[in-house]
Amino acid sequence: MKLKQIGVIHTPYKTLTECPCQTCKSEQIAEIEVFKEYEGGLKDIEGFSHLTVLYWLHKSEGYSLLVRTPWDTEPHGLFTTRSPHRPNPIGISIVRLIERKGNILRVNGIDAIDGTPLIDIKPYVPEFGEKEKREVRIGWFEGRIKR
Numbered sequence: 001m002k003l004k005q006i007g008v009i010h011t012p013y014k015t016l017t018e019c020p021c022q023t024c025k026s027e028q029i030a031e032i033e034v035f036k037e038y039e040g041g042l043k044d045i046e047g048f049s050h051l052t053v054l055y056w057l058h059k060s061e062g063y064s065l066l067v068r069t070p071w072d073t074e075p076h077g078l079f080t081t082r083s084p085h086r087p088n089p090i091g092i093s094i095v096r097l098i099e100r101k102g103n104i105l106r107v108n109g110i111d112a113i114d115g116t117p118l119i120d121i122k123p124y125v126p127e128f129g130e131k132e133k134r135e136v137r138i139g140w141f142e143g144r145i146k147r
Helices: 034-043
Strands: 009-012 029-034 048-056 066-068 072-077 088-102 104-108 115-121
Touching: 029 034, 029 115, 048 104
Parallel strands: none
Antiparallel strands: 009 029, 009 115, 029 104, 048 088, 048 115, 066 072, 088 104
């Protein structure tokens, strides 16, 4: 398996503790710099209000298969959490696209620290995630986060 860094994320957050939690709706503006050789892939991106951004959590060190989260005192399996400490520390955020200027995307709603390597960008299309009309279950998060 081989990943290519396609850009870098610039945010006002210099440390993990400054970074907003995933349920916090930060209005801070961040810039996603797509490397020039990939700029052509941004054609038509302005037509989307939201994007799914994938990035490498480069400050993540080690992991545990059992994790305690801010939402519960009981340990849960790593793959039932959003912990950044994972075997493959891939981060994902759905962000609001504010504007594009060449190879720079101005967004808000990302929870990454400054200098985070960008892996991929995909358009956010809600209908693609609504294949089933049944109610979504959120496991042990139920009652612990605002829906």
